[in-house]
Amino acid sequence: MNYNLLYYFKVLGETEHYGRASQMLHIEQPSLSQSIKRLENELGVALFEKRGRNVTLTEPGRAFHQQIDRAFEAIDAAALELYRKAELETITISSVHSHPKSGFSSYVTQFLGLPGNAHIKISIFERHTQQSFDALRNQSCDLIVCSGKHDTDDLVYHPLSRRRVILLVPPEHPLAAREELDLREALPYKFIYPSPITGMRTIFEKLFAECNALPPMAMEAESVNFTASLVADHVGIALSPDAEQLDMYRIKKINLTNQASIFYHYLAYPGARPLSLAARQFVSFIVGQTTGLRGDREDV
Known part of the structure; x- marks a missing residue:
């Protein structure tokens, strides 16, 4: 095949x-x-x-x-093993699917262009946040870019970008006239829940914990695009990271006043597992580029 x-x-x-x-x-x-x-x-x-x-x-x-996703993970792991045996120093990163506003790709390009880094190769594989945590535990990657923290692990987290969750509704929805609102006002309406394997599900649950209630569920969806299409089709309303591709859909974006609507993307790695010299250099570069970004207030 x-x-x-x-x-x-x-x-x-x-x-x-x-x-x-x-x-x-x-x-x-x-x-x-x-x-x-x-x-x-x-x-x-x-x-x-x-x-x-x-x-x-x-x-x-x-x-x-x-099944195909697992097969490609096996291929990625085999390629990583080869990279580690080659003369090139390879940094393998498992990253959340879409984070254009984080500037991460720009950081990668800048780092590889620095004098003395010609021998370094960076391989990035896109996965959901939970899958990235699994890849880190399985040692099939060196670093991850994730959309939240785990409280019960030994990972070191460095904030990459500050992001905002917004509410998506169809243009004809009763809430569509609003430019911002407290999420409690949307509780009576059916929501499209993020899939449990996504980092967005943790953010979703934290937001509604702040509201002390959960809304009725219309269905679950994994991707930002599929969620937006379901909202456009009047299946339900939804929470989503504010992303450029949302403009392709016939939906209304509403800002939230809730404190938990702010979240961060992080660069993370195990604190107890030694990093390669190249990975340590990359982490130091990222920390230098993101100095002043306050991620420690966000504990997703």
């Missing part, structure tokens, strides 16, 4: 949005659509179904996606 087809399926399954996936893969959207159809024909099963202007994984598609 063609490796590229499986990788295209993996990325589309994560985004559930042809436009976003084709941008990430640097291919035209019709080519991506044809590739997915070819894979479905080879397997003899529908992997996606249309939902409004976007797609969602079918039940067999979701099960297949979980």
Whole structure:
């Protein structure tokens, strides 16, 4: 079976949005659509179904996606082992899926361009926050970029960026006339809950703990894009990190006045496990670039 087809399926399954996936893969959207159809024909099963202007994984598609995700993790681990044996010093990072406002990619480019760093290679793999924590525990990466802290681990956290959670509603929703509100005002309405494997689920629960109540659930969703599409389709309202891709959807973004609506992205690593010299240099560079960013007030 063609490796590229499986990788295209993996990325589309994560985004559930042809436009976003084709941008990430640097291919035209019709080519991506044809590739997915070819894979479905080879397997003899529908992997996606249309939902409004976007797609969602079918039940067999979701099960297949979980298996493919594990397969690519095994490939990543094998590649990491090779990198570690090569002359290049490799830093492997497992990162949350979309954090364009964090400036992290710019930090990576700046670090690699510094004199004396030509021998260093940085490999970044995109995963949900919980999957990144697992990768760190399994020693399949050196560092992670995550959207919250675990209180019961030995990780060292350095804040990368300060972010805000917003409320997404359809334009016709009773709350759509508001520019900001306290989340307690949205409690009567059905919410699309973030999937438990995402860092956003922890932030979601912390916000509603501040409200001393949980809203009714419409359904669960993993990605920012799929969540936004469900809101546009009037399935429910939702919390989301403020992100550029939300502007593609017919939704209203509302700011929250709740203290817990502010969260941070962190660079994290085990305090008890020695880092390579290259990884230590990278951490020191990040700390220098983000001095003054107060992440210690946020304890997700």
